Amino acid sequence: MNRLAYVACLLPALAVLAMPAVAASSRSPAEKPNRIEIRNFMFTPKTLVVPVGARVEWINRDEEPHTVVSANGQFAPSKALDSNDSYAATFGKPGTYVYYCTVHPFMTGTVIVK
């Protein structure tokens, strides 16, 4: 099978796969997934820019517990997140939200809401 034919064969499958993504992006910004991974004692991405009303989810991929706590109390703090636990917060107002892990305070991150 040449390369063109191979790509052509894949096209219908790709179209099916793409549909949910298209549907998601047409929903309100609040439902668009914004995920921050916690891995190797770092928030990744360290800075996340989201629209007003976005729901941001953190998931802990370390064996160590971490927390997600606003540096100046701008949003509700998480409980201790064990391995693979997640936490979400919805950002209703524009602004810069600095947060950190209270267990390992050298871990900091920022959510910028525009």
Next chain:
Amino acid sequence: MTNQHDDGNLDRRSFLKCMAWAGAGTLLMMKGGVLHARTLGADAGAEAKDTTFSFAQISDSHIGFHAAPNTDPASTLRAALAQVDALPVRPDFLLHTGDLTHLSRPDQFDTLAGLMQESRAGKGKVFYVPGEHDVIGDNGAEFFRHFGERQQPGGWYSFDHRGVHFVGLINVLGLKAGGLGFLGAEQLAWLKKDLAPLSAETPVLVFAHMPMWSLYPAWGWGTDDSLEAMGYLRRFGSVSVLNGHIHQIQQKVEGNITFYTARSTAYPQPAPGAGPAPGPLKSVTPDRLHSYLGIRGVHHVQGKDALAVTEEVMA
């Protein structure tokens, strides 16, 4: 023992027996005011015989941790306590330098308390300070309810034991974004006042969870305002600082102040900067785990000017 390890088929019972035989913590011997560090074992036991008193340190038991390389930190804490109980000279008391639990959950504190009650040393006098894992979400309310000394509203405390002044500090509360361990102005003011009446000849032993010197700040291994505390301690002829947190032995001498960090009874962490981040050394195999865990003992010899610190591993 070595052969037992090498066969790779060590069952749980013989593994625990092996740890009990070999040791699981740190023995500290005060000899004339200077603390000597030793690995606990037959030699350390012999050294203990010419001391006036000794105590043992355990640390970082992380009850509730359930992943590689140790899915059962309760059993390794039990082994560490059995090792303290088996010391030829009975330590006067035990220090636990924090991270009793992994997630500050009430059931984890209950398990820790139950395990302590199983051992002679654990049933005796134990002095605790919290680690950052013991104060998650409640600023230590659950920790202080079970294990707090309640001498001061902030939870820090001091006591005198046979000529040595002991100070338990808390450097895991009120941590600031981007910061390290933290003592705070109130605790520092208390420390200054607490030390003021002591003569410079008094041996002082300070214990707290996080390292009280800049051991490896990139991984949070230090205390932001420890220099101020050291400023109050410098005039003393012999100061020993015992910490936990980093799950391995590190030592540093700075004038008359000697710093020690202890092994964990649960799992080791990488050497400073070895690898991308701190956290459990997952690659340690079960048959090697015990060689990374430990207890610490301290012996004090009246009239001499040193503390002897001994380290005892589980292997």
